[in-house]
Amino acid sequence: MSFDTTLFKVEVTITDRNRAFWVNKSWVSSDLAPTIRAADILVTPLVEFRPEHEALFPSGTTDFLRALKSELPEQGLVVAIDQDRYEEIALHSKQIRWPTLMLSAVILPLLVNALTEIAKKRLLDEPSKHATIEMSVIVEGHRGHCIEIKYNGPANDLAKTLLEQSDACLQMAERDVKSAKRSPGK
Secondary structure, eight states: OOOOOOOOEEEEEEEOOSHHHHHTSTTOOTTTHHHHHHOSEEEEOEEEEETTEEEEEETTHHHHHHHHHHHOTTSOEEESSOGGGOOEEOOOSSSEEOOEEEEETTTHHHHHHHHHHHHHHHHHHOTTSOSEEEEEEEEEOTTSOEEEEEEEEEGGGHHHHHHHHHHHHHHHHHHHHHHHHHOTTO
């Protein structure tokens, strides 16, 4: 019997999951939409993760949000779903799973520091958990382009990886989008 375990994986893609994408979802009311547009940090659900549920959050998201708010009290933190539609799913694993976060590149260093502190505390509280974190961060560039960094790896590499990939890949994404606009026939 073969047993495969992911030790470290990073995937960076250009994404159209910008604020307009989240505002136009069926689980977002017209009352919530302006708050989503103005959020410093947007907490987004897993979309179409299970066919019978439109949007889900990993189990423990509320605890994670409480910790994130404690680390970043000055930042506007908004969950991109109406409260009555919020639902968590238990994904049994020894990994720490956090929800997808969306923010501007300007705020990323603050977020990285907060995530580092949360990870340290979490691993001290639950030493039986592997020091592996799985999460995604959608970073908005200066020109409105977004990249998504999907991270699955050691807690101690999270900060460095998010910052390095954001710096390198946002520039590449903006060049790619700019060149695609110049040559629409391709």
